[in-house]
Amino acid sequence: MKAAVLVECGAPLRILDDIEAPAPARGQVFVALSHSGICHSQLMEVRGRRGPDPYLPHLLGHEGAGTVIAVGEGVTKVAAGDRVVLGWIKGEGLDAPGATYRWRDMTLNAGGVTTFNTHALVAENRCYRLPEGISGDVAVLFGCAVPTGAGIALNELKPQAGASAAVFGMGGIGLTAVMALAGAGCAPVIAVDVVREKLDLALECGAAAAIDASQQDPVAAIRELTGGRGADYAIDAAGRARTIEQAFDSVRKFGGLCVFASHPPAGELIRLDPHDLISGKVIRGSWGGATNPERDIPRFAEMYRTGKLPLERLLRDRYPLEDVDAALTALESGRSLRPLLEL
Numbered sequence: 651m652k653a654a655v656l657v658e659c660g661a662p663l664r665i666l667d668d669i670e671a672p673a674p675a676r677g678q679v680f681v682a683l684s685h686s687g688i689c690h691s692q693l694m695e696v697r698g699r700r701g702p703d704p705y706l707p708h709l710l711g712h713e714g715a716g717t718v719i720a721v722g723e724g725v726t727k728v729a730a731g732d733r734v735v736l737g738w739i740k741g742e743g744l745d746a747p748g749a750t751y752r753w754r755d756m757t758l759n760a761g762g763v764t765t766f767n768t769h770a771l772v773a774e775n776r777c778y779r780l781p782e783g784i785s786g787d788v789a790v791l792f793g794c795a796v797p798t799g800a801g802i803a804l805n806e807l808k809p810q811a812g813a814s815a816a817v818f819g820m821g822g823i824g825l826t827a828v829m830a831l832a833g834a835g836c837a838p839v840i841a842v843d844v845v846r847e848k849l850d851l852a853l854e855c856g857a858a859a860a861i862d863a864s865q866q867d868p869v870a871a872i873r874e875l876t877g878g879r880g881a882d883y884a885i886d887a888a889g890r891a892r893t894i895e896q897a898f899d900s901v902r903k904f905g906g907l908c909v910f911a912s913h914p915p916a917g918e919l920i921r922l923d924p925h926d927l928i929s930g931k932v933i934r935g936s937w938g939g940a941t942n943p944e945r946d947i948p949r950f951a952e953m954y955r956t957g958k959l960p961l962e963r964l965l966r967d968r969y970p971l972e973d974v975d976a977a978l979t980a981l982e983s984g985r986s987l988r989p990l991l992e993l
Contacts, residue, residue, distance in 0.1 A: 651669045651671055651751075651767055651768050651769035651770075652665065652666065652667050652669065652767065652768045652971065653665075653666055653669055653751075653758070653766060653767035653768070653971075654709075654710065654766040654767070654974045655707050655709060655710075655753075655758055656695065656696055656703075656706060656707060656708055656709075656710055657706060657707040658706065659695075659696065659698030659703055659706070660696075660697060660698045662975045663696065663710070663766070663974055663975055664707075665971065665972055665974075666753050666758075668753070669751050669752070669753045669758065669767075670751060670752040670753070671749070671751055671769060671771060672750075672751075672771070673720070673722075674720055674722035674725075674771055675722050675723075675746065675749075675771075676722050676723040676724050676744070676746065677722060677723075677724055677725060677743070677744030677745065677746030677773060677774050678721075678722040678725070678746045678749065678771045678772065678773065678774070679718055679720075679721050679725055679728055679734075679771070679772050679773075679774055679777045680718070680719045680720045680721070680769065680770070680771055681714075681716040681717065681718055681719065681734060681736065681769065681770050681771075681772060681777070682717050682719055682768065682769050683714050683715065683716035683736070683765060683768060683769065683770060684715055684716050684717070684786040684787075684992075684993055685714060685715050685716075685786050685787050685789070685790045685990060685991065685992060685993060686711045686713065686714040686766055686767075686790060686990070686991040686993060687711075687713040687714065687765070687790040687791060687793065687794060687795065687822070687988055687989070687990060687991075688711070688974075688977055688978065688981055688989040688991065689712075689713070689794055689795065689821070689822060689823070689981075689988070690821070690912055690981070691794075691912070692710050692711060692712070692766075692978070693978055693981055693982055694915065695710060696710070696978060697982075699915035699916060700915070700916050701916035701917075705759045706759075707757075707758055707759065708758060708760060709758060709759070709760040709761075709766060709767055709770075710764060710765075710766040711763075711764050711765030711766035711767070711991075712736075712737065712738035712761075712763055712764070712765060712793065712794060713735075713736065713737055713738070713765060713790050713792075713793025713794035713795065714735075714736040714763075714770070714790055714793055714993075715733070715734065715735055715736065715780065715786045715787075715789035716733070716734060716736070716770075716786070716993075717731065717732070717733055717734070718730050718731060718732045718733075718734055718777075719769070721774075722746070724744055724774075725743070725744065725774045726743075727742060727743040727774050727777065727779075728774070728777055728779060732779055732780075733780040733786070733789075734777050734778060734779055734780055735777075735778045735779075735780050735789050735790070735792045735793050735947065736763050736765055736770070736772055736776055736777055736778075736793055737763065737776060737778065737792065737793030737794055737797065737943065738762075738763055738776065738793070738794060739794075739797055739938040739943055740762075740776065740943075741775050741776070741778060741942070741943035741944050742775060742943075742944050743774030743775040743777070744773065744775060745762070745773055745775050746762065746773040746774060746775075747762075747773075748760045748761040748762055748773075749770075749771035762775075762776050763776040763777075765790075765793075765991075766971070766974060766991065767971075767993075768971070768993050778792075778943050778947055780792075781947065781948055781951035782951075783951070783955050784951055784954065784955075787965055787968075787990060787992075788954070788961050788962060788965065790990065791822065791826070791961050791964065791965075791988070792947055792950065792951070794822075794823075795823050795826050795964070795988060796950050796959065796961070797938055797939050797941035797943065797946060797947070797950070798823045798826075798911055798936065798938050798939045798941070799822065799823040799824065799825070799826030799827040799829075799830065799885075799887065799911070799939065800826050800827065800829070800830040800939065800946075800950050800953070800959065801936070801938060801939015801940055801941040801946060802823075802827055802885055802909050802911060802936050802939045802940075803815075803827045803830035803831045803834065803885070803939075804830055804834065805939055805940040805941060806909050806939065806940050807831075807883045807885075807907060807909065809831060809835075809836050809882070809883060810835075811834065811835030811836070811837075812835065812836070812837055813836050813837075813882040813883060814836065814837065814838055814839075814840070814875075814876045814881045814883070815831045815836045815838075815839050815840065815881055815882065815883040815884070815885070816839075816840040816841075816842060816868075816872050816881040816883070816884045816885070816897065816900050816901075817831070817839070817840070817841055817842065817852075817857075817884070817885045817887060818842045818843075818863075818868070818884070818885065818886045818887060818888050818893045818896065819842070819843060819886060819887035819888030819889065819893060820841055820842075820843040820845070820848035820849060820851065820852050820887075820987070821848075821887060821888075821981075821987055821988060822964050822987055822988035823887040823911050823912075824841075824843075824852075824885070824887035824888070824911075825848075825851065825852060825855055825963070825964060825987065826959065826961070826964075827885050827887060828841055828852050828855050828856055828857050829855050829958065829959050830953075830958075830959065831856070831883075832855070832856025832857065833856065833953065833958040833959070836883075837858060838857075838858035838859050838875060838876075839856055839857045839858055839859075840857065840858065840859045840860075840861060840872055840875055840881065841853070841857040841859070841860045841861065842860075842861045842872075842893075842896075843860075843861075843862070843863065843888075844862060844863050844864040844984070845984050845985075846862060848984075848987065849861075849862060851963060851987075854963065855960065855963060859875055863893075863896075868900065869896050869899045869900045872884075872900040879902045880900055880901050880902035880903070880906055881900050881901050881902065881906065882901070882902060882905070882906060882907070883901065883906070883907050883908075883909075884897040884898070884900050884901045884906070884907075884908040884909075885897065885908075885909055885910070885911065886908070886909075886910040886911065886912075887910075887911045887912065888912075889910075889911070889912030889913060889914060890914055891914040891918045891919065891920045891921075894908075894910045894914070894920050894933075895920050895921060895922065897910065898920075898922060898926070898931065898933045899926075901931055902931075903930050903931055904929065904930035905930055905932075906930070906932070907931075907932045907933075907934075908931070908932065908933040908934075909933075909934055909935070909936050910933070910934075910936065911935075911936050911939075913935070964987050964988045965988065965990050966986075966987060967980060967985075967986045967987070967988075967989045967990065968989075968990045968991075968992055969989060969990070969991055969992070970991070970992060971991055971992075971993055974991060977989035977991065
């Protein structure tokens with residue numbers, strides 16, 4: 651197999667050929683991957699923004715799609731020949747430990763799922779049958795972006811029709827959240843970013859208003875759009891301390907809810923006004939949109955098939971595995987929404 655391997659944080663990934671994979675152990679599924687997504691979690695790992703990494707060298711990636719080649723003892727959820735989605739959110743099935751691979755005299759570590767590789771040994775509970783009517787490229791989004799973005803919107807906010815909602819950060823998670831909120835009848839849905847192209851896409855995906863935070867104060871603009879009271883809901887999908895603070899500032903007192911999907915680099919803290927908390931504002935983080943994969947992936951797939959989640963709009967930028975560093979740089983710069991590795 652071939653993989654992009656993190657050998658040193660802050661350095662380019664190494665593309666290694668002829669990696670040796672063991673036979674699947676109990677609870678493991680061996681998958682030939684067709685596609686992988688890239689999100690800010692991998693970017694933070696590669697750049698060393700999650701603090702010391704005790705697992706180097708290791709494989710990367712947590713959303714992908716492919717076909718099952720073989721299964722280990724005890725696996726009943728999928729079988730050889732099944733087309734599958736791979737994701738980091740644990741579902742049903744055995745929670746097998748991460749695999750180890752060999753390349754020459756080097757041992758390569760891996761977690762319960764990796765996707766920056768042509769093949770992968772993954773835990774049964776990180777593997778889900780691909781719903782009908784979904785291509786392999788779109789399928790990768792069901793491993794992270796869709797369950798997190800649509801999951802926050804529908805599982806955690808549980809919005810009432812007509813409620814106002816602001817979303818900060820128009821990457822894969824933020825745009826999926828915009829789609830889900832618009833589909834749930836929220837009005838207005840307000841998109842916030844600093845890249846005009848992303849804001850234009852958010853308007854195409856259901857947002858009623860787009861705020862360029864590089865040109866105006868997003869909190870003041872959201873209050874103006876909501877009659878001075880603030881939004882009923884806010885989602886931060888940008889993963890920065892400042893945007894989490896702004897998302898919290900933008901929700902109304904006495905019931906406004908802010909949920910953030912990612913976190914800033916290790917060591918950075920957010921600052922909140924305690925009076926906002928005793929005035930009834932609520933803030934919390936999200937673990938994968940509170941998604942139950944077996945329950946929610948079929949539900950989100952039906953939303954895609956009926957046009958409520960136009961996910962193809964997110965897949966503009968495609969790269970071969972050998973260009974993974976260019977894909978990471980494009981994501982970091984804000985030029986790319988959700989880079990796609992074609993394996």
